[in-house]
Amino acid sequence: MFQKKSTVKSAWGKLRSGFFAIGFFSMILNLLMLAGPLYMLQVYDRVLTSQNMDTLIALSILLGGVFLVTGLLDLIRMRILSRLGARFELEIGAPILQASIRRRVQGKASGDNPAADVNGMRDFISGPTLVAFFDAPWIPLYLGVLYVLHPYLGALGLAGALFLTIMALINNARSADVMQDAAQARARSDSLFTSSEQNAELVHAMGMTGDLARRWTALQHNAHHLKSRVSDRLASFSVMSKTTRMALQSGMLGLGAALAVSGQATAGVMIAATIVLARALAPIDQLIGQWRTFLAARGSYKTLRALSETYPEPPKRLALPRPQISLNANIAQAGPPLAQNATIGGIEFALSAGDVLAVIGHSGSGKSTLAKMLAGIWTPQRGAIRLDGTPMAKWDPEELGQLVGYLPQDVHLFDGTIRENIARFSTSIDDGKVLAAAVAADVHGLISSLPDGYATEIGNGFHLSGGQRQRIALARALYDDPFILVLDEPNSDLDAQGEAALRNAIRGASARGAVTFVMTHRPSTLEAVNKVLTLNKGMQTGFGDKEDILRPRQQGTPVAQTAAAQLAAWRSQKPALKGAAQ
Structure with missing residues (x-):
């Protein structure tokens, strides 16, 4: 297994130099904050007694300069934090996306939202909560100043600070777990909302709108119940801390007045002590007000760190030469990563460059599982798929992906232009390869007829039919002439013209030396293959040349007999289409 390495921890560590700068500015700012109490001390104890206007003007100008410098330093501090937050987001964004993809590929779905967690961490770093943490270490400085003014004043300030700190720790212990439960409950309701919206047509057609709305409402009630518990606890603590703080300030003023009356302090000490407190x-007040933000950020950090450590980037593997000769499969047992039992097994075949293999079988026979194995998405638990003798698992995932063209049953195009989608969002798009893939998929004419051609943006209200999307996805699979071409039910949304284009694309890939796999049950697609593999309940029941496997005979498997009959019927009933395809 890969060595666990936390990208999140590493990214946080890279902010250390920035945090040192923030700490330095915080030190200067907190020292300058003493200018206000000193000003009041001088005004009450010197200016009022001496009635010297020159001294008052000089002190006021000096204090104004201090405030100007303080504002400038605070602005610089906030700008540094803003850039640190953006740097952290950019540092972990791509690794977290890659880790989320690896988690999904391994079949482990989760109710969390890594993108929201990344945004939450950025907001925490660049927000006021972190500023309060940098100011908190300077609390002893102010308590020391109170003690210098008078020990009684220092003792009162220390008692108040300790009381509020202890209350904050107790509140954290009582709220942290409930806060995490509330976040998970909210994530579940958000996930249902998103999936319902994404499948709006299905939901509307099957009359599920009301039931899903009720289900979402129930999840929201649970989330709001937990959130209300957190809010109530935080609100109670906030009110208690605010009341305590007001009482402390009034107490400090009263104690200072008592000391002034007894001659142990001056009126200036009384006012200065109140400001210092x-x-x-x-x-502490800021941390109490932002405590929910801190708890959410801490939860996001733990989630992101666990994700990056559990699904780390695989180590770089030796670059292998591009396969050109063969693909051999020997799968004794295979299935989804988290499956308790194997869904396919006993599969063994050998193909050469240019071969086109049709995998046929009833629904649930394991065709899609085998397709994902051949595309390198999943790895057999027992057995291997070899390219020119090298197990597919030995290839670097990124390099293997450049050798594979994959067209799944559920076609998805990403936000971006058609050109970018066909080129798989490569950082260095080869327009010649994009055009070649579009021509091979017979979708160049369709794309050229669009107002913006290959620059047409997918999404943003632009609609493509199912067949159009499937043919653009086929062009994406054909991009850069992959050695392995896996087509899972590639003609589910295609009309007769689209099926003819599909057969031509398969033949073209074969002529270029690709090993092509077609998971299908349609006879029109079988016309373009030269090998057939039959599956029944996840087990291989036949493999060989198409003419041998699909030859009508009593001893053939039911799947092969059905396919042979369908192919014969298609050839007899669609002579014009057959002639056009050939």
């Missing part, structure tokens, strides 16, 4: 408690 307010500054000492400000970070």
Whole structure:
């Protein structure tokens, strides 16, 4: 197994130098914040007693300059945090997406939302919550200043800060688990909402709108119940802390007044102490107000770190030469990664470059599972698929992907132009290869007829029919002349013209030396193959030349007999289509 390496932890570590800069600016800012109390101390104890306007003007100008510098430093600090948040997002965004894809390929779906977690971490880093954490270490400085003004004032400030800190820790212990449960419940309701919206036509056609809405409402009720528990606890603590803080400030003012009356302090000390206490408690107050943001960010960090460690980037493998000769399969047992039992087995065949193999079988016989094995998506639990003698599992996933053209049953095109979709969003698109793939899939004319041609944006209200999407996806599979071409029910949405284009594309790939697999039950597609493999309940029941496997005979398998009869009927009933295809 790959060595567990946390991209998230590494990205956080790279922010250390930026955090040192933030810490330095926070130190300067907190030192400058003492200018206000010192100003009040001088005004009450010197200016009012001496009635010296020059001193007052000088102190006021000096304080104004300090405030100007303070504002400038605070602006710089916030800008640095904003850039650190963006840097963190860019650092982990692509690795998290890749880890999410690897998790999905391995069949492990989750209710979390990595994209939202990444955005949440960015907002946390660039927001006011982190500023409060950098200001919190300077609380002892303000408490020390209070102690210098008078030990009693320092003791009151220390007691108040300790009380609020202990209450914050207790609140964290009581709210963290419920906060995580609320986030998971909300993720489940959001997932149902998204899937319902994505499958709106199915939901509408089958009258599921009301039931799904009720189901979503029930999930929302559960999420809101948990969220209300968190909100109630945080609100109670917020009110308690606010009341405590107001009482402390009033108490500090009263204690300062008592000390002034007894001659142990001055009026300036009384006012300055109140200001210093307010500054000492400000970070605690900010943390209390932003505690929910902190809990959410901590949960996001744990989720993202676990994802990056559980599904790390595989180590770089030796670059192997492009296969050109053969593909051999020997699958004793295979199935989805999390399946408790094998769904296919006993499969063994050998193909040479240019061979076209049709995999036929009833629904549920394992055709799609075998397709995913051949495309390198899943790996057999026992056995191997070899390219020119080298197991497919030994190839680097990115390099193997360049050798594979895959057209799944459920066709998806991504947001972007048709050109980008056909080129698989390559960073260096070869327009000649894009055009060749479109011509091979016989979709060049269709694309050229669009107002923006190959620059047409998929999505944004632009609609393509199922057949059009399937033919563009076929061009994507044919891009850059892959050695392995896996087509899973490739003609499910195609008309007669599209099926003819599909057969021509299969023949063209064969002529270029590709090994092509067609999972199909349509006789029109069988016309373009030269090998046939039959599956029944996940087991191979036949393999060989098409003429041998599909020859009508009593001893043939039911699947082969049915396919042979369908192919004979198609040839007799569609002579014009057959002639056009040939």
